[in-house]
Amino acid sequence: MDVRPADPACRTYRRWVVLAPTAASTGAPAAPSPPARLVSLDLLRLVAAVGVVVYHFTARRTSAWGDAQPDLVPDAVTRWASYGSLGPELFFVISGFVILMTAWGRTTVAVVASRIGRLYPSYWVAVLLTGALLLLVWPEGKHVTPGQVAANLTMLQAVVGVDHVDGVYWTLWAELRFYLLMGLLVLVGVTRRRVLTVALLWPPVALLVQRLGAADLAELLVSDYAPLFAAGMALYLVHRDGHAVAPWLVVVVNTALAVVLRTPVTVRGLEHTTGVVPSTAGVAAALAACVVLVAVVAVVPLPRLDRTWLVSAAALTYPVYLVHQYWGLWLISRTVEHVPAWLAVLAAVAFSFGLAWVVHRLVEARWAPVLRRRVEAALTRGRDALLARLNAGPRVLGAAAGGAGRAVRRAPRSGA
Template identity: 40%
Template sequence: MISPRALDSPDDSPAPPPPAPPPDSSRGGRLHSLDGLRLVAALMVVAFHFCAFDNWSSHRWGVPTAEVFPTFQPIASYGWLGVELFFLISGFVICMSCWGRSVRDFAASRAIRLYPAYWFSVLFTTAVLFFTRDGNTGFTTARILTNLTMLQEPLGVRNLDPSYWTLWAELRFYLLFAIVCAMGLTYRRVLAFCALWLLVAALAPHCGNALLTSVAMPSATPFFAAGVVMYLMHRFGPTPATWLLLGASWLLAQEQLRPLVASAQGSVKAHLSLPVSLAVVTAFYLIVLGVALKQPRALDRRWLVKAGSLTFPLYLLHEKPGWEAIRLLHNLMAPWVLLGALVPTLLTLSWLVHRFIERPTARVLSRRLRPRAGRHGPSRRDHGPTEPLVAP
């Protein structure tokens, strides 16, 4: 591994941005593994929503999901933890894609990555509900337009699709990390950022300040910060400081799991085990850490990049449109047959969105938004957030 001193000067001053690497120059193929993990996380969320979520959506199947999937429902009930894996990967990838870039280029890359698929999903979901509910979507024009900005939550407007809630968490992470980016990314500065952010996230819930808690994001920060730290370990090699911060993030994560598990139990109408949830999260830490420190050769496959490209559209499109499909078709076919047709259909739709919406729009937006000196076209380094599941 390369030591931090080999890449950062003694005074830790940032180096000028290097030329963009070729599109497929991921170090040791590690991003291929992360792409595969992103798809696993997305499918966990899909399983949670379709096979375990038993709140106001239970009428989609006509009966509680525990009756529809008596064996699988207890397993799918932990699918909400896929969002924690999303946040871990997001921290890793955002730090990687931001390194050596200006704030303007970083902001442009995020807009290019997020908005095309998101705009399509807002319009597609609205259209699906319009046609399946005889024009009664329950959406006002103002609500639709506000959702198109992706800023509906801070503006006090409800999400058109519950799954959009994590996008606001991602945007807050981007804004905080952009501050470090503006200062110039170095090993010490990013390490200090993670330490300070974890400290504030631990203290914020006890301060009684809603704004501070919103910025600190106690439930998400341990995972974002852990991903960033793992990228530092990947780029510079593990050090006592990075191990210490990674351990601190895990300790804060296990504390934050308590209210998350309690909330998830209300969504699945069943008991969920805190030890099992912690074991799953710990496994996520170990898997991403393993990818960061040494690429498993079995996972070094280029096709995983294609699989990962389906993740963001799948996440955005699966929930309300999928529930509408279940509501309309569950009396016409067996549950597993319906799922066996619905999930591949959503994956196919996700590929179509990536191929014919995201990629062409990204080229246009790249020419408009990127500085001339920094235009490299959409890069495979620009992995999106992950994005996430409905709040349990």
């Protein structure tokens, strides 16, 4: 077997053409083994999802209730339930924490495969279920087309200007852009210093880009929600390495930035969608609470949260978020004239969680690991093929140069 070292040019390519530097290559300390999943974060996700469900079924004005919604849903319920619309903001803080936690010390291939396996199986089924409902059963719920449903299966419909089949999908587009930015960080190499730098500079830079009118770049940088993702990243550093001034400073700065940026936008949005003017101070406090709740999980040991039923309930967060809106509103539209409003809402919530359980058991639990493994294998093959092609060039050049040198040495000197 040929065990000769590769020629220097080949080694040059192998040094630079990589998909994720190792800890040794970046100077970072070796990453610990993958951390156990924090059940408390999963439960926070569940709380956020329930808040969104309650907001959609009660506070948000919708034709499912008919003209009687203001009479059937008291203003007090609308005011309190409207805070559930901030569930996505809590999602984003949690994502900043969790995605950094899972990406640390892993290759880009592993991170990408993990995210695709996590997001797509349940999403595909949810799009098809909601599309079937709106196309075949309840077209008055929302006008959609088969082409729109097909485009939504990519999760990239926003890129080509196609409307979401279900409005809740907007958060997935924000998450995908954050994953892209995290992938770039993994390519460079994840270190504490780099994470702090990114978490501190990314949000103001994204905001500056937005103010300068570069709308496409600002959207790519997730300018509207960057402070929330960045705060979650800094909180993971606190969780991983302990208390220090720098990460807490990043948390405070990003929390303040998120409150200043999102409060007026949220107040205007809720006034439009609910017909009730929310408390500006209440919205600001709720936005800050999104960070505070994750901070509590990051620094405070919370015992007895690994009960089986809690873990099982938390596992329904993603599918219930994806399927609840139109299926639940459809059920409300069919029952609200026959039962009390509170019972119609309770039935819609129960039905949404039941449908989510089916999606989780039959799709997510079975097919997410399969898709992750297949994507990781395909990406690994593609990476290896790319490296082989890039390394073949220096070998050919090196062989040609070596052959030319030998030919020169063999050639007789002129005048000899």
